[in-house]
Structure formats: C-alpha cells, structure tokens
Amino acid sequence: MPEHVSNGILEHNREAAAIWGAGGLHYDLVSFAISDALAHAAQRLNPKPGDKVLDVATGTGWSARNAARLGANVTAIDISADLIDAARLLSTGIEPPIDYHIADAENLPFPDESFDKVLSTFGVIFAGNHRRAANELARVCRKGGRLSISAWSPTGAVARFFAVIGAHTKAPPPTESPLSWGDPAHIEDLLGKEFTITFEHGTNNVYHDSVEDIWNWYIRGFGPLRTLYEGLNEGERAALKRDVDAYHAHYQVEAGLHIKREYLIVIGEKR
Template sequence: MAVKPHHEGPARVWGLAGRDYDNISFGVGDALGHAVQRLNPGPGQDILDVATGTGWTARNVARLGARVTAVDIASGLLDAARELSGHAEPVITFRQADAEELPFADASFDGVISTFGVMFAADQRRAARELGRVCRPGGRLSLVVWEPGGSVQDFFGVIGEYDDAPPPDPSPLAWGDPAHVRDLLGDDFDLWFEPGVNHHYFDSVDDAWQWYARGFGPIKQVISQLSPDRQSAFKDAMDRYHAKFETDAGLHIRREYLVIIGRRT
C-alpha cells in the first residue's frame, strides 16, 4: 500500500537504519519478551504485529507456532525484516501498512501485538480504534510502551534538543499512562497493566553512542541535519546522558516500560 503523504517523513526516518535497527530490538529484548509472553500465542492462531520494525517480535511469535502477519510503514525496515525472517516457521507475511488504516477486514486476528510501535502513531485514537477493529471477540491484545517520567523520557529529551521537528502532541509516552490507555481502548477491551524494567548493557559510553547512531533512525536523522559542530555537541549530550548509567562493569541502562494486556469484548 502507499504510505499517506503526511506519514512519508516518519516512514523514511524510521527506515534509515535498515537492518541495524534489529540491534535496537535486541537491546529492549526484556520488554519485547514480556509482551510476547502476555500475548501467549499458539499454533493455528492468526496474529497481527503492528509496527513490526525488523520483525523481532514477529519472529518470536512465529516460533510459538502462530501464523503471523506483520506490518510497518517503513519500507527500509520491512526489507530487513524479510531478510532476517527468511527461515521463520510458520512463514511470516510482511506488508507495508499504516497503523491508522490497517488493510484488513474486521475481526481478522486472534491476537494483536505491538512492541514500542503503535505508540508512535500520529493519531493515537485512530490507531487504537484499528487495534480493536481487527481483533476478534475474545482475542488478545499485548502492547509494550515506555512509561513517562523515566529514563526513556530523558533519552528522547536529549534528541529533541537537537531535532528541528516539533515534538508530537500528544506525546507517544502518553501510552504509558493507564488512564490515557483506558480512554483509548477501554470501549473495545478489558484491560490490565504490568510494569517492568528493561536492562541493556554496553561496554562504554562511546559503545552506546555508536549503537544508536547506527541503529536508531531518529538519531540518524538528527545527525544528518546538523553541522559538524552541532553533531559533536549532540554526541556530547548523549554521552552525558549515558554516563549516568556507568558501573564498574560498564553501562547498565534501566528503562521503565508498561505492558498493556487486553481481551477483546
């Protein structure tokens, strides 16, 4: 499908890292695994992964025997996902699609999952309606999102200081507020919430910078629009952020997340 004109920019930004974005998913594997366990997929089930990125979550769901359809707006990420998932069993179906306008009939899936994905949709209410629309009655929803007020908010705050683009309103971190989620999804799902902490380790501050500069599209985008002096200042700011997590054994980054569990009513 064609990406809506107003989503072409975000699709390009998220796709900048290509296959290297899979390393970002590796770094948040604790949270992604929590969401997959709470989805509890099984053989014969039809599962939709919304904003699949490079397919990390889709591959883990497929390993449990489910039939997985995985969508994303970023063609660069989907190309990497297809390559990385070439030997998945059952075979994963990848499609370019917009979380705000999913190209599927009502009640098409036994379960829907999105791991740090749908939270970045520009129109949160429309994306939430789509999650409910495509999920069958009694079907399961599992989302993992970042909590507001934690270390991830500081991370995005550093990026925002150097990004020309205005911050989204409402913030993607609003998905980490259970009251906001009940407002978005409560008409379609019975909801439960489980907080958690993701642990990510690096050898050094510079190791962390290189990881994100290669693998995280929004950071790659910011670097590309800065002068050399500003690029250096941006790296220094990110290094100061990561230095807060230094231990005797290197960096230990703790990031607070929330798993949203839903049962379609």
Template structure:
C-alpha cells in the same frame, strides 16, 4: 506502483523514511530491548495455529517471537526498508511470517481477522492515536487478546528524547507517543473495546561504553540519526557530548547497564 506507494499516506512518508533510515541495523536496537519484547510476547500467550498480528514490527523481532509458539503471524510496518530487513531476517521462521508495508492507522486487514495482536514500542509512534486504537480494536476478534509494550512518560526514554529535543527546533508531537505509557490514557483510547490490565517492567540493555552505545544509536535508531544529520559539525559534537553524559549515569564495572521503564498493557476484546 510500489507496495509502499499504495500503503503509506503522504503525511506519513517522512516518518517512514526516518524509522527506516537505519535499515537492518534497527535489529540491533531490538536486540537491546529484547527482554521487554519477550515480556510482551509472553503476555500475548500465542498458541499454535492462532492468527497473530504484529503492528509496527520494525525488523520483525516480536513477529518472530510469536511465530516461535507456532502462531500464524502477519506483521506490518510503515517503513519498506524495515519490512525488507524483516523478511530477510525471518526467512528461516516456520510457520513463515507474512510481512506487509502498512500503517497502524489503516491496517490492511479485514475486521476481526486476528486472534491476538501485539505491538512493541511501535503503535505508540503512530501520528493519529485514536485512529490506531480503532484499528487495533477493529482487527481483533471478540474475546481476542491485545499485548502492548510502551515506554512510560516519567522514565529513562522520556529523558533521552528530552536530550534529543535540545538539538531540534521541531515542536514536540501532541499528543505525545509517551502517553501510551499511561494507564489512564490507554483506558480513554482502548477501554471501550478492551478489558485492560497493566504491568510495569524495566528493560536492561548492556553496552561496552558510552561511545559504543552512541555508535549503536547512530547506526540504527532513526530519531537520533534524523537529529544528527541536520546538525553541523559543532552541533554533532555537542549532541554526542550530551548523549554520552546521559549514558554516563549507567556505568557499571562491566561497561554500561541502561535501564528503561516501560508499561505492558494486556487487553481482552469485548
């Protein structure tokens, strides 16, 4: 039996396939939000020798950020394809990172295993928010630190997902992943286990043109790829026109500067 078959529930297989559909190109997605990833790692304050967990690591960007500080990092993701890419991209990292296929709702680690836990635009997409929140608390030692970066529900990413929603009949997830960008919602999820503080930020991403960012999304971003692949030729043309129109508002003299609002949540384990 494969690592993925052991680690991923049947109900999460479709999500794993979607997020992994870009393979190593998902690392380009992480590059475009690397300022926000650095913000979250800075608030995590990893130190040499500390045990750190990166939940929903993607291609391992935030895991590598933590390892730069000398932390002993473990990282999990729902997608075996992304974990394979993360392992390849992280071969030169010292200390080495322990990558595993795993679900945010059922982390493959014992209680109180980690000094610090991070998730950057990852755990927010778990299907079961309450289970994911319980797992974040379970694996964090008392006095340990949590750092989350999540997109907010009233910002540019919400608008972008709204564009994609016009091209699919699938009902929106409830509760929304973007609820993780609301302090009141996070207090209800995590407040009993963590003392929480919040800090807003803006990601700045730079692209050459509307077509360049379209190709970037189409290579690496599973949610857009999933919508695109289900459409006929006419629908794909309309989708590209809608995405181009969305990005046209971010034109600057040098190309595009896309600004996306996010929330950093810092928690101290009670």
C-alpha cells in the same frame, strides 16, 4: 477532504516512515537491546499454534518472530519499506513463515475481526494519530481476542533520553506524545471501551562497555537519532554527542554501562 494515502501510508506518517527506516538492517540491533521487553510482550500475548496474530509496526520483525516461534500464523506490518525488507531477510527459515506487508497502523489493510491476537512492541505508540491507531487495533481483533502492547513510561529513562534528543531537534514536537501510551489513563481512554485491560510494569536492561559503544550502536540503527545527526552541522553534531554521552554516563557501573528503562505492558481482552 480525505487524507492522501500513498502505498497504504497516510500522508502525515510518511516522514516518520523515512526516519524509522534510516537504520535499515541495523535497526535490528536496537531491537536486540530491548529484547527482554519484546519477549515480555510476546509472552503476555500468549500465542498458540494456529493463532492468527498481527504484529503492528514490526520494525525488523523481532516480535513477529517471537510469536511465530510459538507456532502462531503471523502477519506483520510496518510503515517503512526498508524495515520490512530487513524483517523478511532476518525471518528466513522461520516456521510458520511470517507474512510481511508495508502498511500504516492507522489504516490497516485487513477486514474487521481478522486476528485472534494483536501485538505491538514500542511501535504503534509512534503513530501520528493515537485514537485512529487504537481504533484500528480494536477493529481487526476478534471478540474474545487478545491485545499486547509495550510502551515506554512517560516519566522514565526513555522520557529523559527523548528530552535530550528533543533539545537538538529543530522540528516541532509531535502533536501527541508517544510516551502517552505508557500512561494507563490514556490507554483506558483509547482502548477501554473495546477491551478489558490489565497493566504490568517492566524494566528493560541494556548493557554496554562504554558511552562510545552505545553511541555507535544507536547512531547506526536508531533512525530518529541517525537522521537528526545527519541533518546537523559539525558543531551541532558535537553538541548532540556530548549531551547523549553525558546522559549515558549516568548509568556507569563497574562492568561498563547498565541502563534501565521503565515500560508498561498493556494486556487487553476484546469485549
């Protein structure tokens, strides 16, 4: 029986849409904190004036704007209506204008080979069904086109952070870990048939004055942490904050906090 689709969003991704949208406009601060990695992915995409670019799981549109600034004609999608609203607001005045849509990475509403280049920065990795999402990326990219994806390392700082969060989560873990996209073998399995793939490692650098600063930063804008916190009782909230603060305290330097997060850039050329 076909899976139910509502407003273009597959049933198994609707809860994720609500979680990621919980930060709304404040999610742009999360993107700001990883902006060096977002720029890395956009530069490896190498958009040219007039290129038709698709940004998948755009969030508040940071990477879509990076591509548009280079002259590309950008279409950008996200499963969250709240994030798309924020992206449209933040993209006012960008030329060429960015065409934003609410849509699912596993169910892209575009014909085959619609785009010259396809981008996803720490976005498609959170799709509920990896192979379905990967097939959609390949389907909408023209032959000879380029793909650029940024994905968190499965063994780095983000993996440790997710483990801290997961210890306080009552819901079962996802069937497919988003961190698998940071494993070259997994990428080759998902995309190697359709793309010739090159990998490049990077490190995202984040700077805050204190553990309290970064806590406030992420509790406002990072939907998964915000929704988790809001669903806990007072004692559980205190325990979550204690563990998140302890995690961040390991990154203390003389000037405050310097957090280093390892990631992988996937560069694909469509066969």
